[in-house]
Amino acid sequence: MTLERFLPDEAxxxxxxxxxxxxxKPGDALALSGDLGAxxxxLARALVRANAGDAELEVPSPTFTLVQSYDGRVAVSHFDLYRLGGPSELDELGFDEALSEGAVVVEWPEQxxxxxxxxxxxxxxxxxxxGRRAIVSGSGxxxxxxxxxxxxxxxxxxxEAEAADRIPFPGDASARAYETIRSAGGPDRILMNSPRLALGPPVKDGKPYAVIAHTAQSVAAFVxxxxxxxxxGIAAPEVLASDLDQGFLLLEHLxxxxxLDAEGRPVAGRYAAAAELLAALHEKPWPTRLRAAPGVFxxxxxxxxxxxAIETELLLDWYVPWKTGRPADADLRRQFARAWNVVFEHLDKAEAGLVLRDVQAPNFVWRDDRSGRDRIGVLDFQDALIGPLAYDVASLGMDARVTIPEDIEQATVAAYVAARHAAGGFDEAAFREAYAICAAQRNTKILGIFVRLKERDGKPGxxxxxxxxxxxxxxALAHPALAPVAALYDAHGLLAED
Known part of the structure; x- marks a missing residue:
């Protein structure tokens, strides 16, 4: 396949x-061909600087050294083979090692x-x-x-962001990628790059995991x-431009x-404010059909x-083998399903409404210069669904990326409860039961996800x-409603520290 771009100037x-x-990505090889002065x-210098995130990085031509290596988002080795005596000399230059550890950019690849x-x-x-014309070709x-x-x-x-710089965000656990789009003299914007979800193989009843778990399949959900x-009245990013088919969104930067404070500790007042924001969202029913664009719902x-259920089973699929050294057997799977089904009977009766689904510190922005609800920007909600309202409160009170002390968790929950009582018609006992169940379900899932990220995706961090x-x-398991799950986890030592 071939793509062409005309490059009118150095910029x-x-x-x-x-x-x-x-x-x-590591293992990639990029061959740059063309006459002297082409x-x-x-191009290689611009690539290295962008990869390093340093526009002033010194990137000399490796004409005489033959190779220069650079750290960055990906380790990059820049080879100039013009003076190479023969392909065998690549061994002395460490070409294979460079390719195994990062990406290589090769000038004069015919050598x-x-x-x-x-x-x-x-x-x-x-x-x-x-100017010059760039012809990009390859496959795979x-x-x-x-x-x-x-x-x-x-x-x-x-x-109309043609001259903008693209600055990548650090990677997260999802298939989506984000970039800051920076133009001279204009405000920063955010690019969401979210290709249509690959559903994967069937895992149960002939359905892929994403279908059973109701994971959003396109950016239309986010829009x-x-x-x-x-x-x-919630500060979600405005969509400035979109390509729903390709999965590209240009968003307002909130x-x-x-x-968190400067030491990475949770700021109690901000968590409480987020709980009050959730309470405001939960006061009114949420529609089940939303319009993304003309004719797109x-x-x-x-x-x-x-x-x-399938989310909790991630613990069996990934965490249990990692923790115990052997796969979860059929008997454990039967016990697991039985215990959780008893617990889920309680959740069937819980108050339901909008569940944003991934409420945690990285998905909120605190805006000191704003007031009221506008102080909090909400960033991640494309996988939202209709379910137990307690789920998002549990996600916030037990933030997966931040150690939340019990006193801050209790204060966060108390802020939510007070706001719901003030609005009237709130069953606090039913909420607290649903809160415990949702907290146990979500964190059970996360144990599986974090091990999967290490084992499958090579992210041991x-x-x-x-x-x-x-x-x-x-x-969460301290609540009486979770007794069957607590007994099972204890019997198999699933929560014992390593």
Whole structure:
């Protein structure tokens, strides 16, 4: 496959380097071909700087050293093979090691013989008038990522952000990616890059996990829910431009204020304010069909028994084998399903409404310069559904990424309860029972997800959160409604510290 871009000046070449950098992953090879003076080193320098997040980084041409290596979002080794004596000299340069540890950018790739890996993406630079033409070719996952990155640039061009810089956010646990879009003289904006969800293989009753768990399959959900939140006075980001088919959104930047202090500790008053915001959302019924665009609607799915159950089973699928050294057997799975079904009977009677589903500190923005509800920006809600209202309060009170002391958890819950009582018609005892069940269900799921991120996705850093999540589960299991699950977890030592 081939893509072409005309680069009228050095700034356009630098933007192409940025677009290529954002597509790179370890193991990728990018071959830059073209005559002397075609702009290969200019393009490579822009790529290295964008990858490092440092526009002033010194990036000398490796004409004489043959290779220069750089740290960044991905480790990048820049090879110039013009003076290479033969392909065998690549061994002395550590080419294979560089490729195993990061990405490689190769000028004069024809000198490598057949040593470049399959799936190498080639960028040919040809002089054309006062500028140059870039012809990008290849096939496979790396080329697909490059093609999507170039499609993002095309989207930004259509959104009148053609000269903007793209600054990636640190990676998170989802398939979505975010970037800060920065233009000279204008406000920062946020790009959401969310390809249509790949459903995966069937896991139960002929259905994929995402279908059973009701995970949003396109950005239309984010657009529709965000619009409805703003209509209710909630500070959700305004959509400035969209491509629903490709999954690109250009969003208002709500700010960077955190719910944590400078030492990373939770600020109690901000958690309480978020609880009051949830209480305001829960005072009125939520529609089940929302409009994303003319003729495009999002139907809010239910947080039903199937979704609740399959989320808890992530503990069996990932955490149990990691914790015990052996897969969960059929007997444990039967006991697990039986215990949770007894508990879910209680949850069936809980007050239901909008569940944002991923309420935690990174998904809120604190805005000191605002007042009332506008102090809090809400960022992550595309997987929202209709279910037990206590779920989001439990997510907030037992924040998965932050250690919430019990006194702050209790103060957060108390703020919610007080706001609901003030509005009238609130059953506090039923809420507290649902809160405990939702907290246990969510943190059971998270134990499985964090191990999956380590085992399947190569992200071991998530394991550091496990002691916190186990402590949250133990807190929740203290409620009498959770006695069957508490007994099962205790019998199998699932919450014992390592």
């Amino acid at each position: 356009a070449t630098a933007r192409l380097g940025q677009d290529l950098a954002l597509a790179l 702009g290969k080193t200019t 490598a013989g057949g040593r470049l890996p399959g799936g190498t993406v080639t960028v040919a630079l040809l002089n054309e008038g006062e 996952p790396a080329f697909d990522r490059v093609a999507r990155s170039l499609a993002i640039r095309d989207f930004l061009d259509r959104a 529709a829910i965000g619009k409805a939140l703003r209509e209710r 700010g960077t204020g955190s719910f 999002h139907d809010m799915p239910p947080f039903d028994r199937g979704a609740l 998530y394991l550091k959160h496990l002691p916190r999540i186990r402590a949250y589960v133990r807190r």
